Amino acid sequence: MDLREKLNILGDAAKYDVSCSSSGSKRNSPKGGMGCGHSSGICHTWSADGRCISLLKVLFSNACKYDCAYCVNRRSNDIPRATFTPKELINLTLEFYRRNYIEGLFLSSAVIGTPDYTMELLIKVAKELRLVHHFGGYIHLKAIPGASSRLLFEAGLYADRSSVNIEIPSDKQLQYLAPEKNFASIYRPMNFLAERKLEYKADKSKYSPKFLPAGQSTQMIVGASGETDFQILTLSAGFYKQQQMKRVYFSGYVPINADKRLPVITTKPPLLREHRLYQADWLMRFYKFEYNEILDEKNPFLDPDLDPKVMWALRHPECFPVDLQTADYEMILRVPGIGVRSAQLIVSGRRYNKIRLEHLKKMGVVLKRAKYFIYNNEVPRELHKLYPEMIRPLLIAGKPKSDQLDLFDTMPTALPAPSTAALPAPAPFIQPTKRAPLAPNLFRGDRVHK
Amino acid sequence: MSLAIHYDSTFDGFLSAVFEIYRQHLDVISFVAERTYEAEHQTATDIFTQPFHIETSEESARRLKRAIVNAASKDVLNLLETCFRSEDAGIEMNILAYLRKLFAGIDPNYGRNPSSLEMIPLITIARSVRREMDNMYGMVRFNKAPDGMYIAEIEPKYDILEMIIGHFRCRYPNGTWAIIDVKRGFGVYYENYKTHFVTVPDPSYISAHAPPDEFTRMWKSYYDTMAIKERLNPRLLRRCLPVRYWKHLPERSLTSFSNERVGETRPQLPSAAAKSNAVASIESSSRLTRPERASLHP
Numbered sequence: 001m002d003l004r005e006k007l008n009i010l011g012d013a014a015k016y017d018v019s020c021s022s023s024g025s026k027r028n029s030p031k032g033g034m035g036c037g038h039s040s041g042i043c044h045t046w047s048a049d050g051r052c053i054s055l056l057k058v059l060f061s062n063a064c065k066y067d068c069a070y071c072v073n074r075r076s077n078d079i080p081r082a083t084f085t086p087k088e089l090i091n092l093t094l095e096f097y098r099r100n101y102i103e104g105l106f107l108s109s110a111v112i113g114t115p116d117y118t119m120e121l122l123i124k125v126a127k128e129l130r131l132v133h134h135f136g137g138y139i140h141l142k143a144i145p146g147a148s149s150r151l152l153f154e155a156g157l158y159a160d161r162s163s164v165n166i167e168i169p170s171d172k173q174l175q176y177l178a179p180e181k182n183f184a185s186i187y188r189p190m191n192f193l194a195e196r197k198l199e200y201k202a203d204k205s206k207y208s209p210k211f212l213p214a215g216q217s218t219q220m221i222v223g224a225s226g227e228t229d230f231q232i233l234t235l236s237a238g239f240y241k242q243q244q245m246k247r248v249y250f251s252g253y254v255p256i257n258a259d260k261r262l263p264v265i266t267t268k269p270p271l272l273r274e275h276r277l278y279q280a281d282w283l284m285r286f287y288k289f290e291y292n293e294i295l296d297e298k299n300p301f302l303d304p305d306l307d308p309k310v311m312w313a314l315r316h317p318e319c320f321p322v323d324l325q326t327a328d329y330e331m332i333l334r335v336p337g338i339g340v341r342s343a344q345l346i347v348s349g350r351r352y353n354k355i356r357l358e359h360l361k362k363m364g365v366v367l368k369r370a371k372y373f374i375y376n377n378e379v380p381r382e383l384h385k386l387y388p389e390m391i392r393p394l395l396i397a398g399k400p401k402s403d404q405l406d407l408f409d410t411m412p413t414a415l416p417a418p419s420t421a422a423l424p425a426p427a428p429f430i431q432p433t434k435r436a437p438l439a440p441n442l443f444r445g446d447r448v449h450k
Numbered sequence: 451m452s453l454a455i456h457y458d459s460t461f462d463g464f465l466s467a468v469f470e471i472y473r474q475h476l477d478v479i480s481f482v483a484e485r486t487y488e489a490e491h492q493t494a495t496d497i498f499t500q501p502f503h504i505e506t507s508e509e510s511a512r513r514l515k516r517a518i519v520n521a522a523s524k525d526v527l528n529l530l531e532t533c534f535r536s537e538d539a540g541i542e543m544n545i546l547a548y549l550r551k552l553f554a555g556i557d558p559n560y561g562r563n564p565s566s567l568e569m570i571p572l573i574t575i576a577r578s579v580r581r582e583m584d585n586m587y588g589m590v591r592f593n594k595a596p597d598g599m600y601i602a603e604i605e606p607k608y609d610i611l612e613m614i615i616g617h618f619r620c621r622y623p624n625g626t627w628a629i630i631d632v633k634r635g636f637g638v639y640y641e642n643y644k645t646h647f648v649t650v651p652d653p654s655y656i657s658a659h660a661p662p663d664e665f666t667r668m669w670k671s672y673y674d675t676m677a678i679k680e681r682l683n684p685r686l687l688r689r690c691l692p693v694r695y696w697k698h699l700p701e702r703s704l705t706s707f708s709n710e711r712v713g714e715t716r717p718q719l720p721s722a723a724a725k726s727n728a729v730a731s732i733e734s735s736s737r738l739t740r741p742e743r744a745s746l747h748p
Contacts, residue, residue: 038587099591099593353566359570362567
């Protein structure tokens with residue numbers, strides 16, 4: 001079997017792993033070698049399904065001894081099997097890197113022999129890249145569940161990021177679908193790596209060796225077993241807090257195996273649900289939302305029609321309208337249609353001039369959504385008297401243009417019937433007062449958070 | 451009569467022009483950069499405006515830079531330079547409008563205000579220039595020439611080649627490589643830890659000098675396997691990876707190799723004459739440094 005064929009088989013086997021980022025590491029180019037980390041990560045290309053490719057994502061081998069129902073490489077599948085030699089893989093990585101095709105290597109593997117033996121092979125590749133070839137590019141090593149702590153630690157010394165995939169968001173379902181795995185066996189390496197990283201972080205000397213500078217990540221399959229969005233978000237919020245994860249990825253389940261434990265093979269991947277989950281994830285990572293603000297036990301699923309930020313705003317009419325001139329940065333971030341950049345611009349610019357609609361337009365604020373939630377002289381007051389049930393249909397995309405509310409109309413001409421399902425008791429918007437109703441403003445908007 | 455200012459398309463040239471506008475109280479209606487690769491757009495003349503050429507003077511550019519740093523900050527100067535690299539039509543007038551307000555001295559805090567009506571568009575333009583720069587970090591594709599040199603051709607929308615050199619110097623400190631901006635006809639050549647700016651009159655020689663090799667084709671077939679068929683999304687692909695980049699990305703521009711066996715069709719090696727031409731053009735052009743383009747990393 002020649003190298004190209006191997007690369008195709010092992011690349012194909014690895015493509016369901018969605019982790020793509022190459023961020024978080026600022027490694028310098030080692031002496032006599034090449035390659036450096038770029039702290040915000042670099043996407044090198046995008047595949048035809050619109051996912052970015054930044055690392056050479058391959059398995060070391062796909063000859064797995066496990067039989068997980070959701071996995072393409074399970075031992076009961078009849079697919080071509082291949083295994084790299086370390087030399088082949090290293091050469092391939094270096095040649096691709098020299099041509100600037102990739103940002104580094106993402107190395108995972110099926111379990112061959114024992115987990116320890118597999119882990120040793122992965123470490124061997126990373127170690128040789130770093131020590132023999134003085135490679136400074138990004139290396140993402142999978143931690144094989146069940147590998148010993150000694151090996152996990154060694155992997156952390158050479159890799160920039162490590163990950164263990166939880167795949168199924170509940171223990172019971174996981175044991176049902178993957179008989180060889182359980183939550184404990186997945187949490188153990190995560191916790192071990194998180195603790196070691198904390199220890200290394202405490203030692204701030206610039207000469208101390210690096211240990212997983214880009215932290216850990218994990219991924220969950222969405223739609224293979226019957227979890228709610230609330231369960232998934234709760235779990236991922238826990239990962240961000242306790243295991244200090246840098247990213248939690250969601251992967252809409254693509255039916256690859258016919259198995260009576262899984263959805264039928266003709267199921268379409270739940271792309272919209274995945275998209276909404278990522279939006280919720282962004283709210284937690286960049287918009288200072290808590291997971292239980294986005295969803296709760298009564299509303300366990302994200303709304304397919306509207307994004308989670310709008311949904312939060314509609315459930316909390318008492319917080320709006322927000323006066324951009326005086327409100328806290330955190331509150332401005334929560335206004336639908338205003339992103340992190342615009343919020344920072346507003347907060348740092350409002351000291352010097354009043355923020356008018358003209359400014360907002362030029363900043364790129366989506367006034368189509370934001371106008372219902374901000375207090376501004378130029379926004380007609382009637383807009384603020386609308387009930388959430390009235391705003392909801394106005395916000396839903398795909399509506400015919402003629403029904404769109406014009407900014408300078410006095411009142412919407414035809415109001416659709418209010419739908420009371422899934423919404424709390426209607427509460428009118430509080431009339432704007434001089435100050436924003438929430439969060440007393442101490443510094444008059446001097447705070448810019450990054 | 452209103453003037454249409456002509457200058458030599460460098461940032462220093464633009465600053466010298468602004469300096470002269472202030473010194474001579476000129477009534478400006480438009481700025482025209484003298485770019486070789488856009489010559490056809492500049493032929494249109496207007497009977498109501500008078501062309502007026504301003505020579506670049508390092509001294510006046512330096513003075514104006516100092517004035518901007520004093521009135522606003524170093525960050526603002528950098529931002530203006532980044533905007534200038536967008537080469538957008540009318541960007542000079544936008545910057546001039548900002549500078550006029552800045553130097554008018556009506557609002558002492560004007561230089562610190564990021565949300566003035568003149569500043570917000572500049573911030574937006576600078577953002578898209580930086581985005582192009584970030585994209586280019588990932589989308590420069592080197593081909594290996596037989597002599598071990600790595601050559602890449604790029605065609606960025608904005609003039610960002612000088613902004614990305616530092617990244618590649620840090621990444622490949624020991625190699626020999628060249629990145630050529632095909633659209634603007636100049637490039638950078640790195641050898642022995644030094645960068646040289648070179649003019650490249652005919653880039654096609656150079657691409658013939660470094661054809662795609664076996665690794666390029668492995669990359670292409672790897673790229674093709676990475677797409678999940680059930681999730682194909684051409685719209686998303688075009689949004690993330692605009693079509694204008696495809697020409698210089700082997701994974702999008704090469705035809706698929708999936709049906710053909712390895713080694714059956716070797717890429718056409720350039721003829722000996724073309725090869726020696728290419729080498730000669732690189733060697734000769736490496737001596738032609740572009741003095742008007744000051745390196746970002748002196």
